[in-house]
Amino acid sequence: MRARAAGCLLLAAAAGAACNIRDARLSGAALPCSSSTQCSSDSVCFLGECRGSSSQLSLVMAEVRAPADQQLGVLQKAGIDLRQSVLVDFQMQPLLSASGTVVQAVDGQPGATTPVPDAGVVLTDSTPAIGDRAASVVAQTDASGAFSLSFARSTWTVLVVPPVPAPPFRPAPPASPLTSTVTGLPIVLPAPGQLAQVAGNVAVGSSALARARVAAVDASGQPLSVGATTDAAGFFNLQLPPGPPSYFLQIGPGPDAVATDPAIPAFHLQGPSTSTTPTIDLGALPPPATLAGTVLDVRQQPVAAARVLALGLDPTGWVISRQIATDATGAFSMTVRAGQYALQAVPDIDPALPGVSDEITVTLPASAPLTIVCPDKSQGQGVVIRPDGQRVGAGYQINALRLPDQLVGARTARATSTDTAGSFTIVGDRGHYLLEVQPPSATGLPLKIVSVELGGAGQATQFPTLQLSAPLTVVGTVSRAASQTGVVGATVDFFALDSSGSRSVLIGSGLTNASGQYRAVLPDVPTPTDQPP
Numbered sequence: 372m373r374a375r376a377a378g379c380l381l382l383a384a385a386a387g388a389a390c391n392i393r394d395a396r397l398s399g400a401a402l403p404c405s406s407s408t409q410c411s412s413d414s415v416c417f418l419g420e421c422r423g424s425s426s427q428l429s430l431v432m433a434e435v436r437a438p439a440d441q442q443l444g445v446l447q448k449a450g451i452d453l454r455q456s457v458l459v460d461f462q463m464q465p466l467l468s469a470s471g472t473v474v475q476a477v478d479g480q481p482g483a484t485t486p487v488p489d490a491g492v493v494l495t496d497s498t499p500a501i502g503d504r505a506a507s508v509v510a511q512t513d514a515s516g517a518f519s520l521s522f523a524r525s526t527w528t529v530l531v532v533p534p535v536p537a538p539p540f541r542p543a544p545p546a547s548p549l550t551s552t553v554t555g556l557p558i559v560l561p562a563p564g565q566l567a568q569v570a571g572n573v574a575v576g577s578s579a580l581a582r583a584r585v586a587a588v589d590a591s592g593q594p595l596s597v598g599a600t601t602d603a604a605g606f607f608n609l610q611l612p613p614g615p616p617s618y619f620l621q622i623g624p625g626p627d628a629v630a631t632d633p634a635i636p637a638f639h640l641q642g643p644s645t646s647t648t649p650t651i652d653l654g655a656l657p658p659p660a661t662l663a664g665t666v667l668d669v670r671q672q673p674v675a676a677a678r679v680l681a682l683g684l685d686p687t688g689w690v691i692s693r694q695i696a697t698d699a700t701g702a703f704s705m706t707v708r709a710g711q712y713a714l715q716a717v718p719d720i721d722p723a724l725p726g727v728s729d730e731i732t733v734t735l736p737a738s739a740p741l742t743i744v745c746p747d748k749s750q751g752q753g754v755v756i757r758p759d760g761q762r763v764g765a766g767y768q769i770n771a772l773r774l775p776d777q778l779v780g781a782r783t784a785r786a787t788s789t790d791t792a793g794s795f796t797i798v799g800d801r802g803h804y805l806l807e808v809q810p811p812s813a814t815g816l817p818l819k820i821v822s823v824e825l826g827g828a829g830q831a832t833q834f835p836t837l838q839l840s841a842p843l844t845v846v847g848t849v850s851r852a853a854s855q856t857g858v859v860g861a862t863v864d865f866f867a868l869d870s871s872g873s874r875s876v877l878i879g880s881g882l883t884n885a886s887g888q889y890r891a892v893l894p895d896v897p898t899p900t901d902q903p904p
Contacts, residue, residue: 415458417846418888425453425843427897432501432866432875435461435849437858442466443851444523447500451865453893457845461863462852469494469549470519471556473512473531478564486516487560491532497548498526501866501875526550531558538566538587538596538610567615569596569647570608573622576655579605583635584625587611587618590643600625617643620651630705633659636689653689657709662693662733664741666701666716668725673701674745677718677725680778684732685710709735715778716743722785722798724748730778749801749825753834755793755808757816758841762793768809771797773825784825801827805901808837817842817894818878821904835904840894849883857887865893869900876900 402421404410410421431451437443443463451459473492474484490512499505508527510520529547531540541547542558569587573580585607586598595618596609611618619642624635641651662681666674676696683691687710695705697716712735716728725745733741755763771784784799797806808819816839826832845865849858861883866875878899881891896902 415456417458422457422844422846424456425895426841428453428843428867428893428895428899429897431878431893433459433461434501434504434864434866435463435861436864437463437849437861441858442521443858443861444521444525445506446523447504449500453843453845457843459845459847461847461849462855463849463858463861464524464852466521467524467549467552468519468521469553469556470517471546471554471558472516473518473533473558473560474516475533475537475560476562476565478562484559486512486514487533488512488514488516489534490516490518491530492518492520492558493530493532494520494522494527494549495530496523496525497528503873503875504866522549524550529558531560533560535597536610537563538612539594540612561613565613567611567613567647568608569611569615569618569649570606571620571646571649571651573601573605573607573651573653575653578655579603580622580635580653581605582625582628582632584621584623585609586621587615588621588640589616589618598626615645615647617645619643620649622651622653630693630695632706634691634693634707636683636687636691636708638689660707660709660735661704662707662712662714662735662737662741663704664702664743666697666703666718666728666743666745668745669747673697673699674716674718674725675699675701677701677716677745679703679705679743680715680717681705681707682713682778683707683710684713707735711735713778714741714743716745717779718745720782720785720799722748727779727782727800727802730776746801746827748798749827749830749832751797751799751823751825751832751834753795753797753806753823753837755789755795755819755837755839758839760838763789763810763814763839764793765789765791766811767793767795769795769797770807770809771799772805772807773800773802774805776802797825799825801825806834806837808839810839815842815844815892817892818899819894820876820878820900820902822901823904837904840896840899843893843895845879845881845891845893847889848887849889850887857885858883859885859887861887861889863889863891865891867898867900870898 404416404421407416414421414423432449435446444466473487473490477483492510494508496506508522510518512518527549546558581603583601584598587596599607601607619640623637666677680694697703715730718724726748728743728745767789769786771786773782775781784797786797789795810816823834849861863881865879867878879891879893881889883889
C-alpha cells in the first residue's frame with residue numbers, strides 16, 4: 372500500500388494534481404498511468420488511465436458489429452467477468468461464404484436434375500453465445516438455381532424453402548450444418564414423385580371442419596409442409612418429405628379468417644403419425660355465439676377504432692383468440708363459441724385517447740350486449756438523481772415500456788425527457804412498466820433500467836426516486852484476428868439477462884475510434900436490467 376501511495380504521489384506531482392487512490396472509478400476520474408504496474412492489483416492501464424474492475428456487476432455478454440463494408444462477421448461473447456477486469460478485447464474474423472445451386476431430381480430420370488429458381492436458402496446460427504439473439508441469413512436462388520451468401524464463424528443449420536407447394540427441405544451434410552467456406556455446394560431436392568402425399572380429413576364430432584388451416588411439423592415444431600386449408604368436407608392435402616417422416620398436425624383458424632367468420636379454435640398438436648391418410652376427430656365444439664357490445668370512455672362517449680381482444684378460458688384442449696376494432700359508435704361484434712372468455716378493450720397509445728380497459732370475464736351466450744369502459748390514461752411523475760444524490764439536469768431521455776399481460780402485448784407510454792430539475796412525466800395505460808433512463812453521453816453516466824407500477828386513472832403516480840448507478844467504464848480494442856489491425860467504427864454492445872434469465876437487455880454501448888479502441892459505460896450494479904428503483 373505504501374508503494375502504491377508513493378507511486379501515486381510521484382504521478383500527482385508530475386501532473387500537478389491531487390491523486391485519489393481507491394475511489395477513482397466511482398468518482399468518474401482515473402489514475403494516470405503508463406503501465407499496469409502503476410495501478411492497483413485489481414486494475415489495468417488503458418489509454419493512460421488505471422481502470423478498476425467492477426464492484427457489483429459481474430457476468431455480461433457482448434455483441435460486436437463492424438461496418439458492412441469491412442466484411443467481418445458479427446461476434447458474440449458470453450461469460451465476460453467484469454470482476455476480473457474491465458479491459459475486454461475482441462478479435463473479429465472475416466466473413467465465411469457459401470455458394471452453390473438448388474436443383475430438384477427429375478422423376479423417372481436417375482441422376483437428372485432441374486434448377487429451382489426463387490427458392491429461399493436460410494441459414495440459422497445454432498450456437499449463438501447470446502441465446503435470444505441467434506442470427507439468420509437468407510439468400511434467394513436465381514433463374515439457374517444458384518445462390519451465394521456470407522456468414523460469421525459459427526455452426527449454421529440450412530433450410531431450403533422451395534416455391535409452393537413443395538415442402539421445406541433440410542439438406543444433410545455437407546450442406547448442413549455449415550461451419551466453413553464452401554463453394555459449388557449442390558443441394559438436391561427430392562423429385563415431386565418422391566414426396567409423400569398426405570391426404571387427410573378433419574372432423575369435430577359429427578361435423579366436418581371446413582376452412583381450417585392444417586400444417587405438418589416435426590417434434591420440435593419446425594415445419595415439414597406448406598399449410599393447406601380444409602374444404603367444405605374437411606379434407607386437406609399436404610406434401611411432406613419422402614417417407615413421410617413422423618409428423619404432428621397443427622390445426623387452427625385459416626390465415627384469412629375474420630372475426631365475423633365461424634370461430635375455429637387453435638387445437639393442440641395432433642400426432643405423432645406417419646400415416647398418409649390421417650383421419651382426425653377433434654371432438655364436438657360448442658355452438659357458435661356472438662360477443663357484442665360497446666366501448667365507452669368514462670364520460671360515456673364512444674371509443675372508435677379500439678381493438679377488442681377476446682381469449683377463451685375453457686380448459687377444453689383448444690383456444691379461441693379473436694380481435695376486432697370498434698366502429699365509429701364504439702360498437703363491436705365478433706363470432707366465437709359458447710363458453711367463458713377474458714375480454715379487454717385497447718385504444719391507441721395516443722395520450723389524448725382513453726387507456727386500456729380492465730380485463731373482464733364473460734360467459735356466452737350472454738343475455739345482453741356488453742359495455743366496456745376505458746378509463747383515462749394514467750400519469751406518473753419521477754425524479755432522476757446522480758450517483759452522488761444530486762438531481763440531474765435536462766435532457767435525460769426516458770423510455771417507458773408496459774410489459775405484456777394475458778391479452779395485451781407490450782405497449783409504450785408517452786414520456787418526457789428530464790427538465791432542469793431532473794423531473795419527468797409519463798402518460799400511458801395502468802400497469803407494470805420498465806423505465807429506461809438514458810443520460811446524455813457527455814455525462815459519462817450509465818443507462819438505468821428499473822421496474823415501476825403506473826397506477827389507476829385519475830391518480831398521479833409518484834415514482835420512487837430513480838438514482839443512477841455508479842458508472843463502470845469498460846474499455847478495449849476491436850481488431851482483425853489475423854492482422855491485429857484495429858477495426859474502425861465497430862459497435863460494441865453489452866447485454867445482461869433480465870430477471871427471468873431468458874431475455875438479453877442492452878445495458879451499454881461503445882463505438883471504436885480510428886485505432887479500434889472503444890469505451891462503454893455500464894451500470895455497476897448486480898442486476899442492471901429491471902431492478903426496483
